Amino acid sequence: MLWVDKYRPKTLDQVIVHEDAAQNLKKLVSEQDCPHLLFYGPSGSGKKTLVMALLRQMFGSSSEKVKVENKTWKIDAGTRNIDIELTTLSSTHHVEMNPSDVGFQDRYVVQEIIKEMAKNRPIDTKGKKGFKVLVLNEVDKLSREAQHSLRRTMEKYSASCRLILCCNSSSKVTEAIRSRCLNIRINAPTEDQIVKVLEFIAKKEGLQLPAGFAARVAEKSNRSLRRAILSFETCRVQQYPFTINQVISPMDWEEYISEIVSDIMKEQSPKRLFQVRGKLYELLINCIPPEIILKRLLHELLRKLDAELKHEVCHWAAYYEHRMRLGQKAIFHLEAFIAKFMSIYKAFLIATFG
Amino acid sequence: MAPILQSSQPWVEKYRPKQVKDVAHQDEVVRVLTNTLETANCPHMLFYGPPGTGKTTTALAIAHQLYGPELYKSRVLELNASDDRGINVVRTKIKDFAAVAVGSGQRQGGYPCPPYKIIILDEADSMTEDAQNALRRTMETYSKVTRFFFICNYISRIIEPLASRCAKFRFKPLSEEIMISRILHICKEEGLNLDAEALSTLSTISQGDLRRAITYLQGAARLFGSSITSKDLISVSGVIPQEVVGALLAACKSGNFDLANKEVNNVIAEGYPVSQMLSQLFEVVVEADDISDEQKARICKRLGAADKCLVDGADEYLQLLDVASNTMRALCNMPQEFSYET
Numbered sequence A: 001m002l003w004v005d006k007y008r009p010k011t012l013d014q015v016i017v018h019e020d021a022a023q024n025l026k027k028l029v030s031e032q033d034c035p036h037l038l039f040y041g042p043s044g045s046g047k048k049t050l051v052m053a054l055l056r057q058m059f060g061s062s063s064e065k066v067k068v069e070n071k072t073w074k075i076d077a078g079t080r081n082i083d084i085e086l087t088t089l090s091s092t093h094h095v096e097m098n099p100s101d102v103g104f105q106d107r108y109v110v111q112e113i114i115k116e117m118a119k120n121r122p123i124d125t126k127g128k129k130g131f132k133v134l135v136l137n138e139v140d141k142l143s144r145e146a147q148h149s150l151r152r153t154m155e156k157y158s159a160s161c162r163l164i165l166c167c168n169s170s171s172k173v174t175e176a177i178r179s180r181c182l183n184i185r186i187n188a189p190t191e192d193q194i195v196k197v198l199e200f201i202a203k204k205e206g207l208q209l210p211a212g213f214a215a216r217v218a219e220k221s222n223r224s225l226r227r228a229i230l231s232f233e234t235c236r237v238q239q240y241p242f243t244i245n246q247v248i249s250p251m252d253w254e255e256y257i258s259e260i261v262s263d264i265m266k267e268q269s270p271k272r273l274f275q276v277r278g279k280l281y282e283l284l285i286n287c288i289p290p291e292i293i294l295k296r297l298l299h300e301l302l303r304k305l306d307a308e309l310k311h312e313v314c315h316w317a318a319y320y321e322h323r324m325r326l327g328q329k330a331i332f333h334l335e336a337f338i339a340k341f342m343s344i345y346k347a348f349l350i351a352t353f354g
Numbered sequence B: 001m002a003p004i005l006q007s008s009q010p011w012v013e014k015y016r017p018k019q020v021k022d023v024a025h026q027d028e029v030v031r032v033l034t035n036t037l038e039t040a041n042c043p044h045m046l047f048y049g050p051p052g053t054g055k056t057t058t059a060l061a062i063a064h065q066l067y068g069p070e071l072y073k074s075r076v077l078e079l080n081a082s083d084d085r086g087i088n089v090v091r092t093k094i095k096d097f098a099a100v101a102v103g104s105g106q107r108q109g110g111y112p113c114p115p116y117k118i119i120i121l122d123e124a125d126s127m128t129e130d131a132q133n134a135l136r137r138t139m140e141t142y143s144k145v146t147r148f149f150f151i152c153n154y155i156s157r158i159i160e161p162l163a164s165r166c167a168k169f170r171f172k173p174l175s176e177e178i179m180i181s182r183i184l185h186i187c188k189e190e191g192l193n194l195d196a197e198a199l200s201t202l203s204t205i206s207q208g209d210l211r212r213a214i215t216y217l218q219g220a221a222r223l224f225g226s227s228i229t230s231k232d233l234i235s236v237s238g239v240i241p242q243e244v245v246g247a248l249l250a251a252c253k254s255g256n257f258d259l260a261n262k263e264v265n266n267v268i269a270e271g272y273p274v275s276q277m278l279s280q281l282f283e284v285v286v287e288a289d290d291i292s293d294e295q296k297a298r299i300c301k302r303l304g305a306a307d308k309c310l311v312d313g314a315d316e317y318l319q320l321l322d323v324a325s326n327t328m329r330a331l332c333n334m335p336q337e338f339s340y341e342t
Helices: A019-033 A049-062 A099-119 A145-155 A190-204 A213-220 A225-237 A252-266 A270-285 A290-304 A305-328 A332-354 B027-039 B055-075 B086-100 B129-142 B177-189 B198-208 B210-224 B230-237 B244-254 B259-271 B274-285 B294-310 B316-331
Strands: A037-040 A067-077 A080-090 A093-095 A132-136 A162-166 A182-186 B047-048 B076-079 B118-123 B146-152 B167-170
Touching: A019 A049, A019 A182, A019 B210, A049 A093, A049 A132, A049 A162, A049 A252, A067 A099, A080 A099, A080 B055, A093 A099, A099 A132, A099 A145, A099 A225, A099 A252, A182 A270, A182 B210, A182 B230, A190 A213, A190 A225, A190 A270, A213 A225, A270 A290, A270 A332, A290 A305, A290 B316, A305 A332, A305 B259, A305 B294, A305 B316, B027 B055, B027 B167, B027 B198, B047 B055, B047 B259, B055 B076, B055 B118, B076 B086, B086 B118, B086 B129, B118 B316, B129 B146, B177 B198, B177 B210, B198 B210, B210 B230, B244 B259, B244 B316, B259 B274, B259 B316, B274 B294, B274 B316, B294 B316
Parallel strands: A037 A162, A037 A182, A093 A132, A132 A162, B047 B146, B047 B167, B076 B118, B118 B146
Antiparallel strands: A067 A080, A080 A093
């Protein structure tokens, strides 16, 4: 089992990083009831962990017995019938899913499943906890229509189900939904906190951890706890016992992008652009999301460029990322950004060195 | 459906004024409507104003006071933006409801029960123009038996022919004193403890929107128990602490790009919503004394563009970084045009 899963805190009391949030959540559900919740924060900050721990706190260990279901819904959308397939993860008390997976038909899924849950409502022997919890991931990727229909459904069925929403950025969730939920911001753990977690894991695994090594892993992780633990485990596999200046290998795709960056800084020509196109395609077919590629490109460029160019490059990165969002094919915009950078850089070189 | 637990009922609903005369701070509307209650005569109405000022509350209260609980269901049709409100609905549902005549007015159980029905169209500014156009004739044809109440935030999005058929009422944002007095009333009922600082924070972060204030209050009460500090309120509301905004602006003033980049990274890692960041940055910039008008204009222009990009779904980090870089160029009097763009 990966360490990420092995050392995921199971209950709210075991949480190390977001202790305050965990204690507040515990207080919140102590009356056997909870409002709708909206968790937001960057990835790898522990939203999901908190949600799972919260469910356990509410329903006990039965919430951990989950099964994966591939459900098909037949939906009557006025003029035609649509079949929608979606994978859900459910226990007796909660259902978890990723409604944005079905694309533009997401609003039917949201309405349909909540209605279904409301229909067969669990009643336990003492007659309490008469509600189920629906965990929706990536609500920021839901379409506007789905979010609007969610807002009415939330109110209508609030007696029989509670929603827990997770998203990366709450600015993409409409105000109407935000105002109906209790918003909980989960910040990315600081490097100190990551170090603490890594030390905790090392102790449990019985590893010798040289001073300063954990700090280096934490520094490389971009404040993402998941990433820190993963690369920590990778290091463990590569070389043990640890040495202080052991290489913490970056991800493959990151290395690949730094290659691209050094390529385009060496030569600015149509020929080079053509070569880079191949590399970009390589990244895209390996399912690296285009906006991540662009962000990483910018990150690498900002490290190498002169201060006066930075403004210009970051402006164009924002510009092309926006265009990418509106457009269809990501490769056009990635290439356009590279071409733009080349032209700027060439002009800069000519102006500086003649 | 099982009865909703008392604790889970939103306070916004619980403390919604039941009578027109209880609506706070909107004197003209209240006067006109009280008159309506006496004479049982009322024109079409158009309520507009910022959110949380009592528009829906007033409309519901007058409907309840006119008809009482028994007749309410058959006499009032309430539609809001989450219901389907395309042109089809206007043509069928609204028309059908409007066309039905009602018995002449006799008082029933102490309620005036005037001889017409009421259709409340909440959030009317999100109706399509076609749907609004389809309403024009309906309004006139059935004006004997039906009154329309339009509720909207932006009157400019209601087409002129509709607006001219209604009596318009503007709802003012609530002043601080009135807001505080309502909040204190709720605190007393719910047994909460708020100090003066928390009270003033609450009225600043909610910006004249009473509903938002009450929602924040309830959220904070559930999370932190009965004594609430201003810090708790800020954490519930999603407002970014002023220090964070200040730090970003200071980094921009310093003229050091890497410093600004670090601040931006920090904002993203802390999980603050960037749209909120932009609006708070905007406020700080506009109110700042040490920034010239031209600089302000340059900064705000880019803020507007970035906001649009965010609505389109652009990446938060890149947009905020661009805003920071632009702000820096404006504040440090660097040239606006890029020198190497061909």
